[in-house]
Amino acid sequence: MSNERPTLGIVVPCYNEEAVIRETITQLSGVLKALMEEGLVSRASFLMFVNDGSRDRTWELIAESQKSNPLVSGLKLSGNVGHQNALLAGLMTAKEHADCVISIDADLQDDVKAIREFVIKYSVEGCEIVYGVRQSRKTDTFFKRTTAQGFYRFMERMGVKVTYNHADYRLMSKRALNELERFKEVNLFLRGIVPMIGFKTGIVFYDRLDRFAGESKYPLPKMLAFAFEGITSLSVRPIRLVTMMGFGLSLVSLAAVIYAVASKLLGNTVSGWTSLILSVWFLGGVQLLSLGLIGEYVGKIYKEVKRRPLYIVETLLMPDTLKQAEVESGPARVRSLNVQP
Template sequence: MGDVLYIVVPCYNEEAVLPETQKELGNKLETMITAGAVSEKSRIIFVDDGSKDKTWELIEKYHSENPRIGGVKLAHNRGHQFAVLAGLMTVKDLCDMAITMDADLQDDIDVVDKFVEKYKEGCEVVYGVRNSRATDTFFKKTTAEGFYKIMQAMGVDIVFNHADYRLMSKTVLDALSEYKEVNLFLRGIVPLIGYKSDTVEYARKERFAGESKYPLKKMLAFAIDGITSFSIKPIRLITTLGVGALCASALMIIWFIIGAVRGNTVSGWATIVISIWLFGGLILLGLGVVGEYIGKIYMEAKGRPRFRVEKFLG
């Protein structure tokens, strides 16, 4: 008998794609159980992140028809990262390993077998990594790859082209439960845990149905959260800019003194205006970055629950 696998799938307004998702994942799990790759106690858990459509009703329906399909209903919408964490923390004592993936069928479910094979070889974490971005627009490809490069430049240990399609062993899940931060960025937290890891490459598909839950605005907010949650380099960058601005000001003073000695006393209104805008912009930028960190400290200090499970269909 193989180890127990739980597949955790966060959902938010996914009624359009859920029928096909539960069908394909159900078939995959049955095939793996029949082949002896995983235990017959393995399950698929859909996490309803406060959906406003019929997502939870569908999950209850599938659970009544197939005992291997379960669900976690959050009491309030908390966002993708918290939905993933809620599902993992709910099932961590019920499984030997857990795989997280999105509900839109863009992640290739056929590589689940490779995930499990890597786990059996001794890997505690297996990352799903995109082998190509051919299906992305030029803008999406450029910004996405730029995000990973910026994160790495900021000192964040992040796997390039990896989202949240990964396998984690129970050992890693127990370790993850000890990370209590409210500003959640799992792509940065999981590599921090350590243990033996490996990657599996796959081709990401087009979304099967429905609309993306990550428009540009949310993607930018996600990127900012990731950077400020794991690096203080933006604050150090502001310090560097401040020192540079101070040096530039000193040079300008010297230049004006030399000009006055030579008798060139014509007022340079353009220089004044440019200087005001430059230093005003630097000040506002600095206040914004510092404010971002202070806001995160404020959120962490309150210590509010990160999520609340309303129902669990296990």
Template sequence: MSAALPGAGAAVLRPAPVLGIVVPCYNEEEVLPELARRLDEILDGLIAEGRIAPSSHVTFVDDGSRDRTWALIASFHAQSPRWRGVKLSRNRGHQNALMAGLSSAGGDAVISVDADLQDDPAAIGRMVDAYREGAEIVFGVRSARRTDTAFKRLTAQGYYRFLAALGVEIVHDHADYRLLSRRALDALHRYRESNLFLRALIPQLGFKTAVVTYERSSRFAGESKYPLRRMLSLAFEGVTSFSTRPLRLIMVLGSVVSVISVLLGIWALLAELVFHVTVPGWASTVVPIYFICGLQTFCLGVVGEYVGKIYLEAKQRPRFLIEEELAPAEERRAG
């Protein structure tokens, strides 16, 4: 159910919006036909009920796919102007592909959803209702993770708690299934950083929000485009893009190690001068050296990650380049 908005019962509903749906795709030829069928049914139903305008549409973003993804998108567009496409010049990653779609899609409100059908498309109608009641941003939140492995559930829950501990504002169990009003989209486009982590960036916009819950399903077909390596990369991106606490923790950790080193030095002096006891062997010398060297290397790596982000931001390279776009000429936008 959608979260109740303050005063929503007495408020006048917004007019039925022109709804844009953005779907980032990477090698999704096995899923696209079924996804298009379901989205077609949902849009037809919402239009018939007068909840969205007839000119509502879907924009697929091909993020450098190597299969027939773009050919399928082109065939959908040839059948109906409802289906639009954006082909990036090369693979730029999920977050940049999503941003390309949000920059290209028209409409009064835009919903982003992944292509794998794990995020229930039936929640689109409830998101639209929350928007018409006054919400500028509607978060799709997973009510259950029954299809996830125990490892994935455990790491996901731990990651959300870890981000919260670092002071990163993020909606628990929310990925990239959300509705943004045109007002929220215009505000989002003012953020120009290259290191995108939209799950934490969107809550910073403010505005009135609502939540729609849904059950996460199994992937309809194909393989996950987020293996462990990419999940870890996205997780690290979220930490280093929105929190400087790791740098402060390094300072604290360095101070603790320094105190321990001083205490060990005092103990060594007392053992020699007072108790006349010496500890033979190399462990007391080699182990602290290896420990401190490893700690220094780790800390330099964290600092280097932040310096690297400064380097990438300073170059101000475009986040994506559009190779081809299938949309009405008056709505095409530069990448």
């Protein structure tokens, strides 16, 4: 890597984070200032908070902070597009002004002190991608720990390559982000897409903290839906499993036919209403499952071929340092945005 201090952008997707956003800005600003004082990052480094259609005062608080805090920038999307799309919007906007970008959630459960190690992995060891990985899950309840571990194992068995105990707390270099931009799929699952990029990677272990305030945006039903979205977006293994199940049931049916014919010839025919009904129900359930799974993939194809935008930016608030860089380097990706002082 270059000996020059890199410009660091920290992207924070926000959805209804009114209860925690002030503390998040305070803590991240403190970390960024410390990195600047230590000479690890450029004075042009910044924080970018992405408002994903929040219904509370999240955006108002971001806008207020941007006026008084020279490190803060804000990106307001025109509506709620979901965590992954909002995160991508922040990454793609921030990379135009930064050498490397760290993504972190607004709830302060990811230890902000680990950011220094991310930067060292990038600057000293030359890692293009650095994953933040939980040290352990000792503080989780038994149910939370079991379901989370099951999530990663199930994803892996379904053919999706993910980093164990890693969410979306990571550093990506500008080069890696440029490659990420080439992935054009509408059905986004960044935890599975980023490992496909390759390049030199590193891992920073940290202890996950309790949520500072507010409620979790990923209860169990949403986590299950998120896992299913990732599996069907990145792997065809579920379809292959259904095909293998169909092949196996065909063999069982063939054996049943041979058994039935042999019983008829030997005069051992016995009425089997219960077994017949159970077989019909079982095969009917398998057929409905298969059709539903195929429909899920067809639906994803439908979304992909329409090529709708993943997000629409309504407002971009930038610090003076970024505005000056914009003037010197050209408007790039923010040419059509509503940029406010």
